[in-house]
Amino acid sequence: MKKDKQVILTALLILAFAVVPFIVDSEKSYLVYSLFLFFCYIIISQAWNLVAGYTGQISLGQHAFFGLGAYTTALIWLNNITKTGYYFDPVTILLSGLVPATIAAIVGIPLLSRLRGDYFALGTLGMGEIIKVIFVKGGSITGASDGLHLPSSVYSSIRPYYWTGLFLAVFATLLIYLIVRSRTGLALKAIREDETSAAAHGIHVLKYKVLAFSIGAFLAGLCGSLYGIYLFHINPDSVLKLDWTLYPILMCVIGGTGTITGPLLGSFFISTVFSVADIYFVQMHPVMAGILIILVMKFMPKGLIGLTQRKEL
Amino acid sequence: MDANSVVIRLERICKRFGGLQVLSDVDLEVHEGEIVGLIGPNGAGKSTLFNVMTSLYRPDRGGIYLLGKNITGLPPHKICRMGIARTFQLVRTFLKMSVLENALTAAVYGQQHGRKNALQTAMEALELVGLYEKKDMMTVHITLSDRRLLELAMSLASMPAITLLDEPMAGLNPSETQNLLRVIQRGRNERNTAVLWIEHKVNAVLDFCDRVAVLDYGLKIADGKPDEIANDPKVIEAYLGEPHA
Ligand SMILES: Nc1ncnc2c1ncn2[C@@H]1O[C@H](COP(=O)(O)OP(=O)(O)OP(=O)(O)O)[C@@H](O)[C@H]1O
Ligand SMILES: [Mg+2]
Numbered sequence: 001m002k003k004d005k006q007v008i009l010t011a012l013l014i015l016a017f018a019v020v021p022f023i024v025d026s027e028k029s030y031l032v033y034s035l036f037l038f039f040c041y042i043i044i045s046q047a048w049n050l051v052a053g054y055t056g057q058i059s060l061g062q063h064a065f066f067g068l069g070a071y072t073t074a075l076i077w078l079n080n081i082t083k084t085g086y087y088f089d090p091v092t093i094l095l096s097g098l099v100p101a102t103i104a105a106i107v108g109i110p111l112l113s114r115l116r117g118d119y120f121a122l123g124t125l126g127m128g129e130i131i132k133v134i135f136v137k138g139g140s141i142t143g144a145s146d147g148l149h150l151p152s153s154v155y156s157s158i159r160p161y162y163w164t165g166l167f168l169a170v171f172a173t174l175l176i177y178l179i180v181r182s183r184t185g186l187a188l189k190a191i192r193e194d195e196t197s198a199a200a201h202g203i204h205v206l207k208y209k210v211l212a213f214s215i216g217a218f219l220a221g222l223c224g225s226l227y228g229i230y231l232f233h234i235n236p237d238s239v240l241k242l243d244w245t246l247y248p249i250l251m252c253v254i255g256g257t258g259t260i261t262g263p264l265l266g267s268f269f270i271s272t273v274f275s276v277a278d279i280y281f282v283q284m285h286p287v288m289a290g291i292l293i294i295l296v297m298k299f300m301p302k303g304l305i306g307l308t309q310r311k312e313l
Numbered sequence: 314m315d316a317n318s319v320v321i322r323l324e325r326i327c328k329r330f331g332g333l334q335v336l337s338d339v340d341l342e343v344h345e346g347e348i349v350g351l352i353g354p355n356g357a358g359k360s361t362l363f364n365v366m367t368s369l370y371r372p373d374r375g376g377i378y379l380l381g382k383n384i385t386g387l388p389p390h391k392i393c394r395m396g397i398a399r400t401f402q403l404v405r406t407f408l409k410m411s412v413l414e415n416a417l418t419a420a421v422y423g424q425q426h427g428r429k430n431a432l433q434t435a436m437e438a439l440e441l442v443g444l445y446e447k448k449d450m451m452t453v454h455i456t457l458s459d460r461r462l463l464e465l466a467m468s469l470a471s472m473p474a475i476t477l478l479d480e481p482m483a484g485l486n487p488s489e490t491q492n493l494l495r496v497i498q499r500g501r502n503e504r505n506t507a508v509l510w511i512e513h514k515v516n517a518v519l520d521f522c523d524r525v526a527v528l529d530y531g532l533k534i535a536d537g538k539p540d541e542i543a544n545d546p547k548v549i550e551a552y553l554g555e556p557h558a
Contacts, residue, residue, distance in 0.1 A: 197405035202423035
């Protein structure tokens with residue numbers, strides 16, 4: 001009974017989001033753009049949530065996978081590789097998820113088998129920097145620091161971005177939900193709780209860590225692809241900046257890591273704060289965000305999701 | 314007992330940490346359905362022996378054979394699936410998972426084949442240790458002695474050929490202890506599971522086990538029937554010569 005109700009409510013909520021562009025003037029309204037960002041934030045924060053919140057591996061390299069996704073889209077498009085139309089082309093977007101996922105699996109095996117805890121975090125940070133350098137030094141292939149320009153004349157409306165973002169956000173959330181409730185989820189959580197004990201109970205620790213890392217990269221790559229075709233100008237400063245790692249961490253921590261709704265709440269909260277800050281305190285939102293994080297951490301150590309849970313001593 | 318029923322055989326296991334020789338040429342055999350006690354003063358190397366058997370540590374020398382197969386150096390998860398389950402001296406359950414999820418994890422990943430009936434296996438194991446009522450609780454919210462029982466349930470859920478118990482009675486009250494002994498006995502009677510059992514309560518071991526092995530400073534100084542062990546001068550010396558808690 002209760003579960004049916006939840007499903008219906010969720011479906012209605014998604015539907016409500018889906019019709020927003022019909023109600024407000026999507027090309028002029030700031031709301032549609034803000035919600036588009038909100039959806040992007042959901043995708044990358046669910047990605048980080050799987051890797052860190054559920055599997056316990058604090059990755060600081062999510063921006064690299066986000067950037068790889070954006071660059072994959074640009075390179076496929078500009079080099080006319082798949083011949084599939086490119087603009088909102090599902091094949092291109094999918095490949096932009098699969099390329100980072102593959103790279104994550106390849107670099108994840110040495111990183112995750114050798115490095116634990118803080119060292120893994122530093123390792124992923126280093127990986128992000130190396131990938132950035134590769135793109136900066138990539139010469140004419142990657143456009144170096146100026147990056148790549150996509151033909152922006154194809155742009156006609158923000159609506160396809162909005163709906164694709166909504167779709168991917170729902171997809172990412174549903175994917176994580178299904179994974180963590182499956183048997184794979186048991187392995188991930190066990191690894192988070194105690195790696196040695198997990199191994200002693202029959203779990204192939206490295207395999208599941210790499211799997212989570214790779215799925216996280218896949219989602220970040222999808223988001224990077226979508227954001228890349230929104231920007232039309234893909235360069236290291238825009239798609240490979242550390243913000244794409246820090247924002248999801250921020251949103252997960254504020255909302256509540258290791259839960260499904262936490263990152264949703266956190267993304268909503270942060271995108272609202274950023275939007276308000278953009279309007280009223282131009283260029284001040286890092287300061288606002290900083291203050292808010294401190295306040296949330298001080299008064300709600302479990303994140304916003306903690307508000308909905310019973311108080312325990 | 315004939316050689317075919319040997320579940321696990323350790324051959325001249327050596328392990329040192331830096332300058333400290335923790336295990337020296339330890340030989341040990343446990344047979345099908347046998348309950349063997351492993352006793353010895355603090356720091357004798359008992360837990361280290363378990364860690365070597367489950368491949369958390371690699372022995373410097375020596376071999377480990379499970380059901381005749383050499384398993385030395387295999388990764389821990391494989392060893393678990395091949396049939397060695399264990400508990401830890403300092404309980405290592407998964408705290409932010411429910412009691413059932415803990416047992417289910419062991420049933421899904423710890424068994425060789427049997428993913429199909431994992432839920433049933435997990436439920437039965439919880440029932441056996443008396444934790445069925447608490448199955449939906451978060452493990453962080455149950456008592457330490459319940460967590461010990463949960464770890465025992467997890468080891469049962471992986472359907473092992475042998476269970477290694479590292480001081481399972483520590484911190485349990487008498488009725489919980491009785492329950493634990495019943496569970497161990499049932500595992501043996503119903504599934505012929507062998508048990509290797511580290512315990513500080515020497516009397517419990519002498520009463521309950523089929524055989525007892527004694528470690529002292531990494532050397533196996535005795536191995537035999539409980540009454541032989543109780544009267545062995547070397548064992549008495551190891552215990553009396555060593556102030557222990
Ligand atoms: N990882 C390690 N590194 C270094 N020394 C270790 C390590 N593990 C154990 N030791 C040392 O090896 C010796 C044997 O330890 P072990 O835990 O096996 O003893 P034990 O017989 O289980 O003792 P207890 O009855 O107190 O549990 C101790 O001196 C211990 O300090
Ligand atoms: Mg010990």
